[in-house]
Amino acid sequence: MDALLLAEQGLNGLQLGVMLFLMAAGLTLVFGIMDLINLAHGSFYMVGAYLTAALVPVLGNFPLALVAAVLLTALIGLAVEAVALRTLYRRDHLDQVLATFGLILFFNELVKIVFGPVPIFLNPPAALAGTVDLFGLKYPAFRLTILAVGIAVAVFLWLLIAKTRLGMLIRAGATNREMVMALGVDVRLLFGLVFALGCGLAGLAGAMAGPVLAVQVGMGEQILILTFVVIVIGGIGSIRGALVGALLVGIVDTMGRALLPSAFRMVMDAASANAAGAALASMAIYVLMAVVLAIKPKGLFPAA
Amino acid sequence: MTRKLLPLASALALLATPVMAEPLKIGLITTLSGPGAGLGIDIRDGFALALEQKGGKLGGQDTQVFEADDQQKPDVAVGLANRMVERDRVQVVTGIVWSNLALALMPTLAGAQTFFISPNAGPSQLAGAQCNPYFFNAAYQNDQIHEAVGQHVQDKGHKKVYLMAPNYPAGKDALAGFKRFYKGDVAGEVYTQVGQLDYAAELAQLKAAAPDAVYVFYPGGMGINFIKQYEQAGLKGAVPLFGPGFSFDQDILAAVGAAALGVKNSAQWSPDLDNPANKAFVAAFKAKYGRIPSMYAAQGYDSALLIDAAVKGVGGELKDKDKLRAAFKTAKVPSVRGEFTFNNNHYPIHNIYLREVVAGPDGAITNKTVATVFANHADAYAKDCPMK
Known part of the structure; x- marks a missing residue:
């Protein structure tokens, strides 16, 4: 394999990682600060993608539709938090899993009623639909955009958490919730904001993934499993962990799919190499997770 | 005098009416929720359109359709099939989209001598050595x-x-x-x-x-x-x-x-395929549902027409399974794909476009x-x- 192809695969890995980071950041934030396992995180991703697809023809402009969809998703998140989740904070994780699994079913049916059962159309904006020439490498322009948006979100979250008062409360909440409450912080408001932020990030991930992937009912569950792998590797509750975990998963998954079949072909015949390569490539990230957990049981960057 | 005659008269009246054929009961097990729901919904809608065009009677027979969602899960589909053959006493099951579900259902349906008309799933297993006298595929072999x-x-x-x-x-x-x-x-x-x-x-x-x-x-x-x-x-x-x-x-x-x-x-089919049955089907489907039919919709429609032709072929007498099987095998179906015949394995021999x-x-x-x-x-x- 030549250097250019390897570079392209590296870029593919980074880009997949960044897309996973957009999902993982919200999930890990909610879990770390609110101690809430939110299986419905994938549903907000789906809602973000559907809202973007629905708003592009109305607003006639992808960036505008994306911003509107992200804000709407955050608002829906705020409402769901107030209606369904607020009473669950004091319950154990199993109750939260049950309730948020119920939310998955609810959102899937709701989307099916509103948009129909057939996947709907969402393409990148015309300006980003083609490829860009990067030193002789033709790379899809929209994938580069995903990369840029992901990096921007990482910087934004770092600024928010490290430099603002809200970020300080978030960090304090993640470290010792009882103490923050005792100091008179309105935890109810803080939790609502954090949950809305998490939902907005999931909506952004959905809006960015929509033009690349199928916008269909149940799309959230497909990516949710990968997202959980990411935050377990990164350390639950840590944004830095989510970033590192997402990039690791993205690169290991991409490289596994790119390199394993050809590596196996050197030692066995093509048919069995294809089968073995495909089987092992699909296991690669779970092997990675097992190795990380064996060495660091709380993930790479445990929150506290 | 008249009083005494009344029971006799009604008994005679009962004898005089021809033996009522039993109603046709069809189990429609398909995928109506989850990511695969689009396919199942199209099969259901195509089937429903044909039934509506036949005035709710397939083969001239009062037809009852039991519809259920298999959630694309083999275990759910088998549970539904069990319920339908035991409680609802369906004579025909159709609707299945996925090959793995079709394979899971086959033993249950064959055991209950219930005909399985596949509107989509066409696995190689049921076409070859494990072909089954109770299985007919109205769509294609994969x-x-x-x-x-x-x-x-x-x-x-x-x-x-x-x-x-x-x-x-x-x-x-x-x-x-x-x-x-x-x-x-x-x-x-x-x-x-x-x-x-x-x-x-x-x-x-x-x-x-x-x-x-x-x-x-x-x-x-x-x-x-x-x-x-x-x-x-x-x-x-x-x-x-x-x-x-x-x-x-x-x-x-x-x-x-x-x-x-x-x-x-x-x-085996396309929405623009040039035959009168297809033109009528595509126009009716668009008018009723407001969208272009998919091949799954066409196959659901064909499945209903196949059942219609077979039930007509046996004159509504559904008890004799061998006769019903022969009627399925030789049914002249005005299929939207054009003419087709069944092979020895009950899969269609037809044109591929x-x-x-x-x-x-x-x-x-x-x-x-x-x-x-x-x-x-x-x-x-x-x-x-x-x-x-």
């Missing part, structure tokens, strides 16, 4: 569709084809079916994870292998992911893409739009028939089936 593209790609003189499919039995069958008729070199044969979202890594490898054509089998959401990413990687204009009809049918075209334009694919994805006159993306690849094509497994 391999037939892939074989047709293999033949077309061979005819077009492509010499170096790159193959991709999900890593599961239907994916392997797909590529095997393609290679049965394509004789050139294989530039690469790649199996990806079932449900895979991102194909960037595979597309980069594909580009590096520089094939002169690509054949992929990606149903449902995987197909949408792949087609979008194939175009975005700049491959669409560069390397021609081919696939089976179910990777480029109406359910997928609506979601990918122009990215699929120009792709050649194969099926080459279609091209085009923008219709109203701008809607759809398929257009461009050629007949195989006339009266039988599947490759019938010879292993012991049925005559």
Whole structure:
């Protein structure tokens, strides 16, 4: 394999990682600060993608539709938090899993009623639909955009958490919730904001993934499993962990799919190499997770 | 006097009425929720349209349809089938979309002597050595569709084809079916994870292998992911893409739009197929549901017509299973795909067409028939089936 192809695969890995980071950041934030396992995180991703697809023809402009969809998703998140989740904070994780699994079913049916059962159309904006020439490498322009948006979100979250008062409360909440409450912080408001932020990030991930992937009912569950792998590797509750975990998963998954079949072909015949390569490539990230957990049981960057 | 005669008279009256044939009961088990729901809903709607056109009576018989959602899960489908054969006493079950569900249901239905009319699933197992007297497929045998593209790609003189499919039995069958008729070199044969979202890594490898054509089998959401990413990687204009009809049918075209334009694919049916039955069907379906029918809708419609013809053939007498089977086998179905006959394994022998994805006159993306690849094509497994 030549250097250019390897570079392209590296870029593919980074880009997949960044897309996973957009999902993982919200999930890990909610879990770390609110101690809430939110299986419905994938549903907000789906809602973000559907809202973007629905708003592009109305607003006639992808960036505008994306911003509107992200804000709407955050608002829906705020409402769901107030209606369904607020009473669950004091319950154990199993109750939260049950309730948020119920939310998955609810959102899937709701989307099916509103948009129909057939996947709907969402393409990148015309300006980003083609490829860009990067030193002789033709790379899809929209994938580069995903990369840029992901990096921007990482910087934004770092600024928010490290430099603002809200970020300080978030960090304090993640470290010792009882103490923050005792100091008179309105935890109810803080939790609502954090949950809305998490939902907005999931909506952004959905809006960015929509033009690349199928916008269909149940799309959230497909990516949710990968997202959980990411935050377990990164350390639950840590944004830095989510970033590192997402990039690791993205690169290991991409490289596994790119390199394993050809590596196996050197030692066995093509048919069995294809089968073995495909089987092992699909296991690669779970092997990675097992190795990380064996060495660091709380993930790479445990929150506290 | 009159009083005494009354019971006698009513008894006579009872004897005089002809023996009422039992009502026709059909179990429609299909996928109505989850990511695969679009296909099941189309089958249901196609079936319902035919039933409505027959005035609610298939074969002139009062018809009761028991509809249920299998959630694309084999265990759920088997549970529903058990309930329908034991409690509801259905004589026919149809609706099944997926091959693995069809295989799971077969023992239950055969054991209960209930006919299974598949409107889509056409696994090789039920076509070959494990063919079943209670199974009829009203759609196709899976391999037939892939074989047709293999033949077309061979005819077009492509010499170096790159193959991709999900890593599961239907994916392997797909590529095997393609290679049965394509004789050139294989530039690469790649199996990806079932449900895979991102194909960037595979597309980069594909580009590096520089094939002169690509054949992929990606149903449902995987197909949408792949087609979008194939175009975005700049491959669409560069390397021609081919696939089976179910990777480029109406359910997928609506979601990918122009990215699929120009792709050649194969099926036993197309919305523009020129025969009176099809024209009437497509117009009626559009009028009733406001969308272009998919091949699944056409197959659901055909399944209802098959049941109609068979029940008519036995004059509504559903008890004698051998007679009913013979009626299914020889049924003259005014199918929307044109004429077809059943092979010894109860799979159709029919034409397979080459279609091209085009923008219709109203701008809607759809398929257009461009050629007949195989006339009266039988599947490759019938010879292993012991049925005559």
